[in-house]
Amino acid sequence: MAKNDELVFGIHAVNELIKRSPERFIELWLLKGRDDERLKPIINLSRKYGIPAQQVNRKVLDDKSEGEQHQGVVARVKQGKTxxxxxxxxxxxxxxxxxxxxxxxxxxxxxxxxxxxxxxxxxxxxxxxxxxxxxxxxxxxxxxxxxxxxxxxxxxxxxxxxxxxxxxxxxxxxxxxxxxxxxxxxxxxxxxxxxxxxxxxxxxxxxxxxxxxxxxxxxxxxxxxxxxxxxxxxxxxxxxxxxxxxxxxx
The missing domain is CATH 3.40.1280.10 (SPOUT methyltransferase, trefoil knot domain)
Structure with missing residues (x-):
């Protein structure tokens, strides 16, 4: 991951960020096989803004979020304003x-x-x-x-x-x-x-x-x-x- 990139995980956190700053998104990882109502807005927005999204197994998400509860979604984004x-x-x-x-x-x-x-x-x-x-x-x-x-x-x-x-x-x-x-x-x-x-x-x-x-x-x-x-x-x-x-x- 590039020095100034950040990871964001959790349905609410990713959804709010993608609505407000879609230009910051670099890539998105979604839990394979999960396609419920809570994830659909994120999937739809990623398609709308052309954000690369891939489905991965739970271990990949667990590793990226370092064991934190990711709720089936992790994103790599450009660093926000300080x-x-x-x-x-x-x-x-x-x-x-x-x-x-x-x-x-x-x-x-x-x-x-x-x-x-x-x-x-x-x-x-x-x-x-x-x-x-x-x-x-x-x-x-x-x-x-x-x-x-x-x-x-x-x-x-x-x-x-x-x-x-x-x-x-x-x-x-x-x-x-x-x-x-x-x-x-x-x-x-x-x-x-x-x-x-x-x-x-x-x-x-x-x-x-x-x-x-x-x-x-x-x-x-x-x-x-x-x-x-x-x-x-x-x-x-x-x-x-x-x-x-x-x-x-x-």
């Missing part, structure tokens, strides 16, 4: 033209690809305009992330920034209120105003936000935990927080 801090202005300007206030998710050091994929799915469902992550010590947009995101990786830009605290300060200068989650605060998520231009910061699995990230937030909140478990999976907590913002904005 978003950086220079793209944030354009993303927020596009949202403003649609009458939307800034709504961002910032992930500080989330390294598990399954958690990043689930956060992308949450962000898409909540109407988040972009996810901002540090360039280092964070999960990348891999085939596994795309599979878990079930298509959301194609709709929510993943913006990689060199200096997270500096980007947060730039957002604050643009009038974006930045709220972070931290277990040590006494302020409950449900007791704060979460309308207006907003960015939600979620910390890494287990460790939470880094010190500088935490200090740069305008406000820190926590989820009320009634049971013996002290914390939630980052993607679960992200979904709860995002939809509380959505609820208040409505």
């Amino acid at each position: 978003y950086t801090e220079n793209d944030l202005d354009a993303i927020l300007s596009a949202a403003e033209k649609k009458g939307q206030q800034p709504f961002l998710l910032i992930l500080d050091g989330v390294t598990d690809p399954h958690n990043l994929g689930a956060c992308l799915r949450n962000a898409d469902a909540a109407g988040v305009q972009a996810i901002v992550v540090p360039k280092d010590n964070a999960a990348r947009l891999t085939a596994t992330v795309r599979k878990v995101a079930v298509g959301a990786a194609e709709t929510v830009p993943l913006v990689q920034v060199t200096n997270l605290a500096r980007t947060m300060k730039q957002l604050q200068e643009m009038g974006v209120w930045i709220i972070g989650t931290a277990g040590e605060t006494d302020t409950c998520l449900y007791d704060v105003k979460l309308s207006g231009p907003m960015a939600l910061v979620m910390g890494a699995e287990g460790k939470g936000m880094r010190r500088l990230t935490k200090e740069t937030c305008d406000e820190l909140v926590k989820l009320p935990m009634a049971g013996s478990v002290s914390s939630l999976n980052v993607s679960v907590a992200t979904g709860i927080c995002l939809f509380e913002i959505v609820r208040q904005r409505q």
